[in-house]
Amino acid sequence: MDHLRYAAAACQTDLVNPVDRAAMRSNTDRMLSMIDSAVAGSAPFLPVRLVVFPEFAHAAPIFATVPELLDTLHLDGCIVTLDAMGCQKDIAAKIRDGDADYLLVLKANHGRAFEAVREHFEHFCFGRGSGGRPVFDAFDEGHGRLVRRRVFASPAARELEPLHDWPDLRTVLAVETIRSVNGTGKTEAEIRYFLTSCGDDPTVLVRAIRRHWSIENALHWVLDVTFREDDSRVRDRTAARNFALVRKIALNLVAADRSSQTSVRGRRKKAAWNDDYMLRIITRQVHA
Numbered sequence: 001m002d003h004l005r006y007a008a009a010a011c012q013t014d015l016v017n018p019v020d021r022a023a024m025r026s027n028t029d030r031m032l033s034m035i036d037s038a039v040a041g042s043a044p045f046l047p048v049r050l051v052v053f054p055e056f057a058h059a060a061p062i063f064a065t066v067p068e069l070l071d072t073l074h075l076d077g078c079i080v081t082l083d084a085m086g087c088q089k090d091i092a093a094k095i096r097d098g099d100a101d102y103l104l105v106l107k108a109n110h111g112r113a114f115e116a117v118r119e120h121f122e123h124f125c126f127g128r129g130s131g132g133r134p135v136f137d138a139f140d141e142g143h144g145r146l147v148r149r150r151v152f153a154s155p156a157a158r159e160l161e162p163l164h165d166w167p168d169l170r171t172v173l174a175v176e177t178i179r180s181v182n183g184t185g186k187t188e189a190e191i192r193y194f195l196t197s198c199g200d201d202p203t204v205l206v207r208a209i210r211r212h213w214s215i216e217n218a219l220h221w222v223l224d225v226t227f228r229e230d231d232s233r234v235r236d237r238t239a240a241r242n243f244a245l246v247r248k249i250a251l252n253l254v255a256a257d258r259s260s261q262t263s264v265r266g267r268r269k270k271a272a273w274n275d276d277y278m279l280r281i282i283t284r285q286v287h288a
Contacts, residue, residue: 075100
């Protein structure tokens with residue numbers, strides 16, 4: 001069974017935190033109006049089945065806690081991934097109660113559990129002469145970087161004393177990422193740890209980890225390269241939202257043109273220089 005059934009579009013809202021139910025309703029209405037643009041901005045890359053709001057708590061804090069939100073979702077057979085904020089035993093238990101599996105990021109704020117896991121993998125996987133073999137080892141080259149990712153899975157780590165109370169814990173994962181930027185000679189290494197109740201093949205867990213942030217990160221990278229979004233000097237909150245929305249609409253229009261192998265950035269420039277081409281992509285009279 002393929003647990004990864006949904007593709008997500010990230011919709012950055014950046015709305016003011018409401019102070020009463022009227023403001024909450026207003027924010028919710030505005031947030032819903034942004035769904036179409038969020039889906040449109042992601043649609044060129046993959047079919048969208050789920051829209052994710054990274055700043056959901058600020059946009060419409062209808063659910064005070066993650067468990068309350070989980071109560072509203074049908075998660076049977078799914079893998080639920082959460083960052084360090086969601087790495088809590090009660091949240092893991094709630095996910096298991098919904099017949100789903102959890103995949104949670106374990107960070108240093110978990111003190112004894114984090115140190116025990118780190119020492120375990122250092123001894124059995126990363127230390128000299130440890131003999132540990134990764135379940136996944138691959139290189140990615142792009143955006144001027146060479147990245148090597150190695151994933152180690154250790155079912156034995158669930159027996160560590162600080163992890164005894166985690167519900168249905170099956171495996172602990174360590175993901176090592178080694179990055180080198182072309183032409184600089186600099187190399188960076190990072191190791192992240194994950195707790196999971198999922199007993200699927202490690203390749204499924206690797207895909208889940210990589211997809212956890214891939215949609216938002218990919219869209220952010222495209223917007224930065226195509227529109228230099230990170231260099232924007234717009235500081236007014238309303239103006240920043242408007243510009244972000246226009247960029248996503250423009251990105252969707254430009255990306256829909258499949259008539260050439262020109263990059264998205266190149267097509268955006270072509271539209272700026274050629275009014276006829278701009279009219280064609282706005283009216284969708286281009287080859288898909």
